[in-house]
Amino acid sequence: MPTDFITAADKNLKAAPPRSSMVFIIHGDADYTYHTPDGQERQADRRTLQGARNVARQNKEAEVYIFHQRPAQYRFFVVPIPDGEFLLYRNGAIVQRDTYWRGDGSSRFDAEVELYRQFPTECQTNPARFFFYFGHEISEFDGAGYDESHPERTCNVREFSEGLRKFTGDSLKFDLLVLSTCFGGTPYTIGALGPYTRTVVASPDNLHLSYFDLQAFARLGELAPDNDIPRFAASYARHTFNRLAQEVQTAVTVAVYDMHRSRDYLSTVERLYARRLSELQDSPPGSVEYVDCSEEKAFVLPGMRDGVTILFRPAIFGRSKSTRIHSGWQCCRAVQPPDTICSDSSEKRDMK
């Protein structure tokens, strides 16, 4: 790998050891676009990459690893171009920039983990650790078809948590994991990530393609001068929610999960939810849907709200527009006929 960026940045590194360490994985496959309210088409991963680089430049006391996973492309229709882009910033300056091959193997994050280990963290004290994932819904089932560049490879919650384990090693945890995907707040997903992070910010329901934004992280030193990450996570979630609620007409749900406080509920529903997943595993596409777990009586248990801060605004239109609250947990189930869905929603409102 070329090392021509390292010299200049090493000077900064010696000046101030990083206080925080961030890893971004930005999945850019599948032409992931959305439209702004004024009709402009935006490529979501490109904008996120721009945001991550801005965070890296603004944080003079951080090291930032950015992995941008691009779709397979060919020069002159023949010569393949590397489908991974890697950037490493330290103290606001770029120290490594390169492309890499994501590989054809079955493991999802091996290429990224290898790069991460090639440039080990330079933090001399115990830094605040952040992990960001931007992409499609990570499947609770087989996860096939996630990655158009590697159709033989799956991406599911098990593989994602395995990737996290490789990033953290055996003894560390991330302080905050931002999961910017649809349906990131299922009991299985949050439970699987629990061993590797202390706090998760995720969207239990659909997340509009414009994603969680990163502006607050660009001011990390100012907003979390004492590295109080739970407090910062709460204010970040509020900021994200307010921004999405202004721009998006569909439902907006942003949740903060305290992994320590929510573990009792998760361990109570673990087997029940695993059975649900097992029953639905071979269901044909389109026959599984996600609903607020509080619409499923079996999942409404004491402690359901422990450790969960949920910010929710229903869709401005549609059948669910009068739904007032969300439990913060999203459960999969077999698709219900529309009449049943309506009666479930009113039941939920009555229950509350």
Next chain:
Amino acid sequence: MAARRILGILIFFLAFGQAVYAGEGGEISKYFNDASREVKATDDPVQKRDILMNSLQKMNSALEMIENTGLAGNNDRTAAMRLRTTLQEKQDELMGENSFERVSDAQLNAFSDYVVQDMQQADQYVTLSLVTILLIVILLVLIL
């Protein structure tokens, strides 16, 4: 004549399917985005409502044709049916039918955004195959 053109276009897309794949995933939301731009370009609420209704009906008809032609596989037919249900609900809400409160004139621009955003999310959970999406595009452009 129309059937021949469709067949020709279909063969072309099947032959070069891989090349166009990246550009086709968001075609349905793009279609509604174009309608949303039209809605916002006019001040007349009657016209706004007509544009929205017309776009919803055309997409609904295209999906219905897909279901009935037998060209789509079982999974695509299920996905098309799901999509049609949500589109029908939007038509009902727009006109205030089937227990929906009618979208007010003042909310028509916001409703057009809602349709676009809901379809963008539908792209994620209603998985239509490339061939079916192309068929929908062809039906919308050439027939409906």
